[in-house]
Amino acid sequence: xxxxxxxxxxxxxxxxxxxxxxxxxxxxxxxxxxxxxxxxxxxxxxxxxxxxxxxxx
Amino acid sequence: xxxxxxxxxxxxxxxxxxxxxxxxxxxxxxxxxxxxxxxxxxxxxxxxxxxxxxxxxxxxxxxxxxxxxxxxxxxxxxxxxxxxxxxxxxxxxxxxxxxxxxxxxxxxxxxxxxxxxxxxxxxxxxxxxxxxxxxxxxxxxxxxxxxxxxxxxxxxxxxxxxxxxxxxxxxxxxxxxxxxxxxxxxxxxxxxxxxxxxxxxxxxxxxxxxxx
Numbered sequence: 001x002x003x004x005x006x007x008x009x010x011x012x013x014x015x016x017x018x019x020x021x022x023x024x025x026x027x028x029x030x031x032x033x034x035x036x037x038x039x040x041x042x043x044x045x046x047x048x049x050x051x052x053x054x055x056x057x
Numbered sequence: 058x059x060x061x062x063x064x065x066x067x068x069x070x071x072x073x074x075x076x077x078x079x080x081x082x083x084x085x086x087x088x089x090x091x092x093x094x095x096x097x098x099x100x101x102x103x104x105x106x107x108x109x110x111x112x113x114x115x116x117x118x119x120x121x122x123x124x125x126x127x128x129x130x131x132x133x134x135x136x137x138x139x140x141x142x143x144x145x146x147x148x149x150x151x152x153x154x155x156x157x158x159x160x161x162x163x164x165x166x167x168x169x170x171x172x173x174x175x176x177x178x179x180x181x182x183x184x185x186x187x188x189x190x191x192x193x194x195x196x197x198x199x200x201x202x203x204x205x206x207x208x209x210x211x212x213x214x215x216x217x218x219x220x221x222x223x224x225x226x227x228x229x230x231x232x233x234x235x236x237x238x239x240x241x242x243x244x245x246x247x248x249x250x251x252x253x254x255x256x257x258x259x260x261x262x263x264x265x266x267x268x269x
Contacts, residue, residue: 011191011194013149013192014146015146020104021102022100032092035092042087045123045124046124
């Protein structure tokens with residue numbers, strides 16, 4: 001018995017590939033701006049946390 | 058400039074399902090300039106896909122409550138998509154992951170015998186991500202920094218993204234990969250060959266490895 005008889009590679013999902021929708025006017029800019037704010041807050045937090053770690057050492 | 062020596066990726070990304078590995082997702086979350094530069098190439102909502110196991114990896118090491126909230130806010134944006142698989146699809150991904158693990162095992166054994174050096178294999182998350190890339194492979198791309206987990210004998214490098222860490226100037230390389238069916242078929246046929254000869258591929262010796 002061949003391996004492929006018991007383990008057959010699966011290449012087709014059976015799901016329909018739909019054409020992707022586009023961003024509405026100004027939608028992408030709004031999302032990106034919100035995400036940049038979140039990332040900047042995270043960067044600040046990471047810096048604070050790393051300084052706390054240094055102090056704890 | 059955070060994202061450097063780059064191409065215009067817009068065309069490559071259009072109508073593709075782009076999957077992010079955890080390392081690239083983490084860098085996006087830690088570098089506002091990289092995110093801004095990278096977002097220029099994204100034209101469709103929900104086009105950055107995050108696998109369930111990648112999401113787990115991304116969230117598991119964050120203990121600070123404020124950062125957990127930031128992570129949730131970040132992932133909730135309409136730029137990301139979290140594929141919801143039915144059982145049939147999950148089974149397909151699992152079968153592919155098992156096959157990939159067998160191919161990797163043999164190739165790594167071969168390298169180990171050549172270099173006499175033990176090689177650390179990819180994680181389960183990487184096998185499942187690789188298995189997912191195989192299903193509808195023509196429509197999928199992966200962005201990862203761990204090229205060795207998606208080896209050249211199965212995956213192609215379409216582009217390389219270079220980024221500079223704004224804090225320390227360190228350069229990171231991320232690879233945009235796609236599954237190559239022809240390369241996979243060669244590896245899988247060899248695996249079949251070994252199996253047909255009733256040799257356990259997990260216990261290969263040098264003469265058997267030479268056939269691979």
